[in-house]
Amino acid sequence: GEDVEQSLFLSVREGDSSVINCTYTDSSSTYLYWYKQEPGAGLQLLTYIFSNMDMKQDQRLTVLLNKKDKHLSLRIADTQTGDSAIYFCAETPDRGSTLGRLYFGRGTQLTVWP
Amino acid sequence: DAGITQSPRHKVTETGTPVTLRCHQTENHRYMYWYRQDPGHGLRLIHYSYGVKDTDKGEVSDGYSVSRSKTEDFLLTLESATSSQTSVYFCAISEIGNTGELFFGEGSRLTVL
Numbered sequence: 188g189e190d191v192e193q194s195l196f197l198s199v200r201e202g203d204s205s206v207i208n209c210t211y212t213d214s215s216s217t218y219l220y221w222y223k224q225e226p227g228a229g230l231q232l233l234t235y236i237f238s239n240m241d242m243k244q245d246q247r248l249t250v251l252l253n254k255k256d257k258h259l260s261l262r263i264a265d266t267q268t269g270d271s272a273i274y275f276c277a278e279t280p281d282r283g284s285t286l287g288r289l290y291f292g293r294g295t296q297l298t299v300w301p
Numbered sequence: 302d303a304g305i306t307q308s309p310r311h312k313v314t315e316t317g318t319p320v321t322l323r324c325h326q327t328e329n330h331r332y333m334y335w336y337r338q339d340p341g342h343g344l345r346l347i348h349y350s351y352g353v354k355d356t357d358k359g360e361v362s363d364g365y366s367v368s369r370s371k372t373e374d375f376l377l378t379l380e381s382a383t384s385s386q387t388s389v390y391f392c393a394i395s396e397i398g399n400t401g402e403l404f405f406g407e408g409s410r411l412t413v414l
């Protein structure tokens with residue numbers, strides 16, 4: 188079955204860049220996603236990348252995809268204390284009717300120190 | 302924010318009692334999902350629905366059933382709650398033709414004593 192792995196914890200100082208890494212096993216993944224979860228809340232989509240792309244940039248966020256190595260990363264530039272949250276990597280397999288059925292990693296707890 | 306409402310938001314119950322969690326959406330999205338979130342496990346899919354009266358099992362469906370009699374409502378039922386079902390339950394919705402992203406509710410925290 189699908190397997191998505193991420194490191195569990197990351198600590199950075201305010202103003203530094205954060206890089207959260209993710210690996211996945213399903214070579215047929217079509218879309219890969221980064222979600223953010225703040226305490227006591229549901230998950231919110233931060234960004235996504237289609238599998239035929241290598242990079243996507245959205246303001247302070249940069250997503251890099253290495254499809255050969257099945258490696259996805261999320262870089263947050265100029266990290267702020269408000270970025271402290273759990274970040275989930277997720278992927279969806281290329282199977283028509285199951286589009287939208289996502290497989291999630293365990294989440295990376297990002298702590299930003301002032 | 303997507304119009305997704307989960308109820309109840311918090312519930313404490315005893316082992317062996319039935320529990321029903323409700324998810325209500327105002328987006329008219331076709332797909333609805335129930336996930337559970339546990340420390341160290343991330344999110345795991347329990348059941349999902351791809352239309353009224355059309356449901357299917359996810360990865361951790363044992364002990365759970367679902368029903369969808371209307372587009373806007375997706376119910377998750379624990380017929381006889383166990384302590385292993387203590388968790389935070391999230392409802393999510395999506396629509397075909399989009400890029401597959403899910404929109405999540407705020408979660409329902411269930412404690413089974």
